[in-house]
Amino acid sequence: MSRKTRQSSYYLLTLGCPKNQVDSDGMASLLDEQGYRLTDNPRWADVLIVNTCGFLEASKEESIAALQELSSRKSKNQVLVAAGCLAERNSQEIVQRVRGVDGLLGTNRWMDIAPLVENLRSARRGRGFERIALLGEPESQNAEPTPRNPVQGASAYLKISDGCNAPCTFCSIPSFKGKLRSHDFEAVIAEAQALTAAGAKELIVVAQDTTDYGRDRGEANSLARLLAAIAHRTNDLRWLRLMYAYPGHVTNELIETMAATPQILPYLDIPLQHGHPATLRRMHRPSNVDMVRRSLESLREAMPDIALRTTFIVGFPGETEEEFQGLLDFVQDIRFDKVGAFTFSPEPGTPAATLPDQVEDEVKQERWERLMAAQQPISLQRNQAQIGKSLTVLVEGHGDGLSLARSYRDAPEIDGFVLLAGIHPMGEMMDVNITGAMEYDLVGEPVRAEASIGAVTQIALV
Numbered sequence: 001m002s003r004k005t006r007q008s009s010y011y012l013l014t015l016g017c018p019k020n021q022v023d024s025d026g027m028a029s030l031l032d033e034q035g036y037r038l039t040d041n042p043r044w045a046d047v048l049i050v051n052t053c054g055f056l057e058a059s060k061e062e063s064i065a066a067l068q069e070l071s072s073r074k075s076k077n078q079v080l081v082a083a084g085c086l087a088e089r090n091s092q093e094i095v096q097r098v099r100g101v102d103g104l105l106g107t108n109r110w111m112d113i114a115p116l117v118e119n120l121r122s123a124r125r126g127r128g129f130e131r132i133a134l135l136g137e138p139e140s141q142n143a144e145p146t147p148r149n150p151v152q153g154a155s156a157y158l159k160i161s162d163g164c165n166a167p168c169t170f171c172s173i174p175s176f177k178g179k180l181r182s183h184d185f186e187a188v189i190a191e192a193q194a195l196t197a198a199g200a201k202e203l204i205v206v207a208q209d210t211t212d213y214g215r216d217r218g219e220a221n222s223l224a225r226l227l228a229a230i231a232h233r234t235n236d237l238r239w240l241r242l243m244y245a246y247p248g249h250v251t252n253e254l255i256e257t258m259a260a261t262p263q264i265l266p267y268l269d270i271p272l273q274h275g276h277p278a279t280l281r282r283m284h285r286p287s288n289v290d291m292v293r294r295s296l297e298s299l300r301e302a303m304p305d306i307a308l309r310t311t312f313i314v315g316f317p318g319e320t321e322e323e324f325q326g327l328l329d330f331v332q333d334i335r336f337d338k339v340g341a342f343t344f345s346p347e348p349g350t351p352a353a354t355l356p357d358q359v360e361d362e363v364k365q366e367r368w369e370r371l372m373a374a375q376q377p378i379s380l381q382r383n384q385a386q387i388g389k390s391l392t393v394l395v396e397g398h399g400d401g402l403s404l405a406r407s408y409r410d411a412p413e414i415d416g417f418v419l420l421a422g423i424h425p426m427g428e429m430m431d432v433n434i435t436g437a438m439e440y441d442l443v444g445e446p447v448r449a450e451a452s453i454g455a456v457t458q459i460a461l462v
Contacts, residue, residue, distance in 0.1 A: 009037045010117075011045035013070075015063050016053025018206050018243075018413075020084055022159040024051045027083070027113040034114045042070055047079055047117050051110075052094075054086035055173065056345045064097055071100030079120040081105055083113070088135055089176035095131070106135035107177055108162065137178070153396050154427035155412055156200040160188050160226065164208035165215070166246065167284045168273075169351040170313065170344065173208060180209070180216045185226060192230045192237070201429060202239035202394060203230070204411065210242060211249030224257040231263040238429060239394070241411060243269045247286040250295050259302040265408040266306040268299060273313050275330025276323040282355065283316060289330065296334060307409040309338035314371055315364030316344045317355035324367050328374050337382045338415055339375045343368050376439050383416075383437035390447060393432050395424045405432070407442070416440035 010031050014024040027049065028038060039045050048070045052063035063086045074080055081103040082094050088106035095101065103120050105113060112134050119132055163178040164171075192203055205227070207213065214222030231240055240263045247270060258264045272292065274280050280287035299306055312327060331339065343364040346353035386409075396412070397404035403420040410416055418432060419441055436443030 007035065007037050008046045009039045009044060010047040010049060011039055011042040011070075012049045012051065013066055014051045015066065016051070016055065016059060016085065018157045018204065019159055019208070020051050020053060022157045022206065023084065023107070023110045025157075027051070027110050030111065030114045031117070034118075036117075042073065045078065046121065047081065048074060049081045049083055049113070051084040052082055052086035053084065054089040054176065056347065058345070060086055060090070064094070067094065067098040067101060071098050074100055077124065079103065079117065079124060081113075081116065081120070083110060085173075085176060089172065091133060091135060102131060104131070104133040104135060108137050109134040154200060154394055154429075155202040155204060155396070156195040156198075158188065158192055158195065158203045158205050158230075159183070159207060160205055160210060160213050160223075161207040165212060166209060169282065169284045169355070170273075170316065170347065172347045172350050175349060177208065180212055182212075182214050182216050182219075185214075185222075185229070188226060189229055189233055192234045196234050196237050199427075201236070201427070202241060203234075203237060204241045204243060206243050209244060209246045209249070211245045211251075211254070221251050221253055224251070224254045227254075227264055228257050228261055231261045237263050239408065240264045241267055241408075243411065245270045247272055247292050247295070248288075250299070252298070255298055255302045266303040267309070267408055267411070268306065269309040269311075269411065270296075271311040273311065274316065274323075274327055275312070276326035279316055279319055279323045279327075282318055283313075283352070293334070307337040308334075309340070309411070309415070310336050311340040311342070312371065313342055313344050314367040315359040317346075317352055317359065318357040319344075319359055319367075324370075328371065331371065331374055331378070335378050335382065336375070337379070337409065339371075339379070340414065341368055341371050341375075380437065380439045383439070383442055386434045386442055387437055389434050390431055391418065391434060391442075391444070392429055393418045393420075393444065395420070395426055395428045395430070397426075398423055405430075405444075416442070418442045418444045420444055420446065 012024055012028060014021050042048055050063065050066050050070065053059040054063065067082055070080055079102040080100050082101050083105040085107055087094060087104045091104045094104065103116050105116055116132060116134055161180055161182045163180045164174050165180045195203060211223055213226060214220065227240060231237065245268055273283055273285050275289060277287040277289055296308065344359065391407040393405035393407050395403050395405045403422060403424040405418045405420055406412065407418050420432060431447040432444035433447060434442050434444045
């Protein structure tokens with residue numbers, strides 16, 4: 001096929017959180033509609049896109065490195081676009097450090113990817129190149145994401161809002177994502193229907209704060225109504241998973257809806273960030289720890305098998321040994337199923353970056369290790385409690401003669417697996433008996449052994 005008639009192609013690299021993946025899927029869908037095809041080889045792409053992350057210093061550097069790598073190898077006929085959080089937050093740094101970037105596309109402008117690409121390519125062909133930046137809010141404030149057709153595997157992310165109203169002193173996201181903007185109720189349901197029609201069996205609801213959905217429209221506590229509508233109006237949906245709930249926004253109505261709706265998994269991710277009131281006050285996070293305890297108790301009373309996940313920051317400015325011990329005591333008392341932890345990273349432009357009593361890096365690391373050491377036996381015990389139970393799992397990977405599956409207790413990319421002997425079809429949902437447990441993973445065997453394909457091997461517990 002001649003170069004004149006060959007189909008134009010694009011390469012799209014996504015960095016950062018699942019919310020970025022949703023935007024990347026949207027860009028891919030729009031480019032596909034314009035006749036472009038996706039390629040996994042940047043050498044053969046006409047358009048190179050990096051959907052960047054700018055949340056932490058480490059993620060910023062990863063984004064810059066990816067852009068520099070593509071820039072160093074791109075040909076004169078290729079165009080390179082820096083999209084997403086870092087493009088919105090610090091476009092000047094990208095321009096200064098990556099000379100080959102042709103276009104900048106902010107977090108609120110991903111839906112303009114197709115005209116941006118066409119303008120860049122036309123300028124290249126006409127040799128009248130000038131860098132194009134589309135940042136800030138689009139001209140139409142009411143633009144809603146279009147339903148996306150691409151589904152990777154049997155799971156898909158469903159983003160229900162953009163931006164955030166929380167005043168956390170450590171977080172830079174509101175500075176470049178803006179205030180909360182809830183997506184239209186019916187548009188979210190339409191996207192859920194499109195994703196399941198395209199093969200998704202699991203939808204993972206994400207936002208900066210999912211439990212804030214609708215508050216910007218004066219519709220507080222509308223998340224429960226949205227989840228129920230998705231579950232009841234979306235055919236073939238098996239699992240509906242809720243992420244990124246905010247302390248204090250987990251209402252009784254939400255808990256009741258989760259407990260009463262079979263498709264909504266008994267799983268909840270509540271990033272608490274700390275367990276000591278003084279630290280939480282400096283973070284500008286909800287500091288009523290007793291309220292948090294009561295909320296978690298209500299969840300467990302309504303759903304005894306619920307898997308609770310949280311995230312903590314250690315080494316926040318001013319964190320004393322007493323405050324850190326308060327966090328350890330909180331973890332021991334609550335006994336979360338899943339815990340993620342990060343050492344504090346001072347992000348430029350955030351109030352926390354200039355707070356007094358910054359904690360030494362060595363102390364941060366030592367506290368992180370102590371927190372994870374405290375959580376590991378708890379995770380093991382919570383997993384051991386699953387032995388003898390039957391769980392439905394979703395197969396999503398293979399390796400070393402094993403199948404990697406997830407139960408309702410495991411969100412993709414951040415939690416563990418259920419390990420199954422033999423090779424089972426990707427995307428299959430099956431019932432398994434849990435026969436073993438480790439700190440982060442479970443071991444199971446299919447209820448119907450004939451469902452496996454290939455040789456069965458013994459899984460050793462280490």
